């Protein structure tokens with residue numbers, strides 16, 4: 001009796017597996033609703049942004065369909081940046097053939113975003129095709145900003161701050177580093193491991209600096225009004 005039940009259960013399991021295998025083998029990927037033909041181009045007059053945490057900036061992106069291209073286009077950042085949001089209205093954008101449409105894009109820097117100057121790449125995607133726009137985003141530091149000295153590097157290496165901001169270099173390496181102005185405006189002297197050094201920047205300008213024991217360690221600070 002037990003043997004019979006066992007064989008029955010085994011039979012059901014095998015049947016179910018054959019069924020599943022059949023479903024898997026006959027299932028084809030759903031074709032996309034529209035496969036884009038041709039290509040498209042995106043341009044923007046504004047590509048370089050200087051924003052404070054909490055700030056938002058609207059700009060225009062122009063999309064042109066080329067060679068009979070018609071598709072839904074969506075937008076995003078090529079590489080997401082923590083604390084940075086990028087939105088385009090409308091989304092998805094419906095691009096008819098031979099059209100040229102200008103959309104409203106908004107770049108938002110959240111309050112907790114880390115200051116620093118970086119590259120930013122905007123991306124428009126239509127199925128397997130995508131186009132990118134390269135720009136820069138300087139998230140401006142105010143009040144107090146920390147530069148981490150770690151792995152023989154300054155982070156951020158390139159930084160924009162408001163006049164009157166205090167920068168603190170925090171040494172997280174196991175060896176001493178310095179923050180030394182290339183023009184001799186300041187010199188921290190040795191900052192021991194796990195120690196820090198601060199300076200207030202009250203004059204507008206661009207300041208290059210380095211680490212004296214490791215001259216390949218380079219940093220830049222831009223002070224704006």
Ligand SMILES: [Cu+2]
Pocket residue numbers: 152176177178211212213214217
């Ligand atoms: Cu160093």
